[in-house]
Amino acid sequence: MFPTLDPLLHSELRLAVVSLLIGMEEAEFPYIKEQTGATAGNLSVQIEKLSEAGYIEVEKSFKGKRPCTLCRITPEGRKAFEDYVKSLKSYLKVKPTASPR
Amino acid sequence: MFPTLDPLLHSELRLAVVSLLIGMEEAEFPYIKEQTGATAGNLSVQIEKLSEAGYIEVEKSFKGKRPCTLCRITPEGRKAFEDYVKSLKSYLKVKPTASPR
DNA sequence: TTATTTGGTTTATATTGTAAACTTATTTAT
């Protein structure tokens, strides 16, 4: 009836990050921060969680002497997102009133 | 870009409860419990929260000597659900790759 | 009459989410 929702994706900020990355090749930390409106701290934590889960790939490098964090969605992340959306649909579609009892 | 999601509805169990109630006149506690697969304790807490928020109406009575908890969605609950679904859609639809930077 | 089931509620704990505080380096202003 109500399939469980992947808790890693059922989080406002993490879902926004994945949703954003699904639509593009890659994105830098500050861009994701701007688009999601998240604080840097929160974003840092959530990116780490997505990365640990293998849903995104994080490439840390330097741009000159400044740190530069690049994020990319992985095939597993894309798959998880698709599954999440599919599951979520069971919650969102209004079922016909087949009265209980 | 990413509208905030009503935290009251962005919860697996509460969303399931509201989703269920949207589709029917009213439902009893045990029925909701069965349909959502929730534990009684968890369900009790979440129903209370939805009720406090005015998203559902809870009618406690007795069936013979046994307690009977009836739940019904309110117009505000229905509205909140519709708004939630609308907001959620911005997260779920894949946007065209308009490369950043 | 004791045990089990039904229909819940309360409460304690574990998990999460989030912002504040901090770090390191870089510009910009004085």
Place this chain on the structure above:
DNA sequence: ATAAATAAGTTTACAATATAAACCAAATAA
């Protein structure tokens, strides 16, 4: 040259949440 502000994050402490375990009261079954 030095101080102040900005950039790019990370760490950590705290607040909010979710969830199950423990509990209660009544009814039914063994």
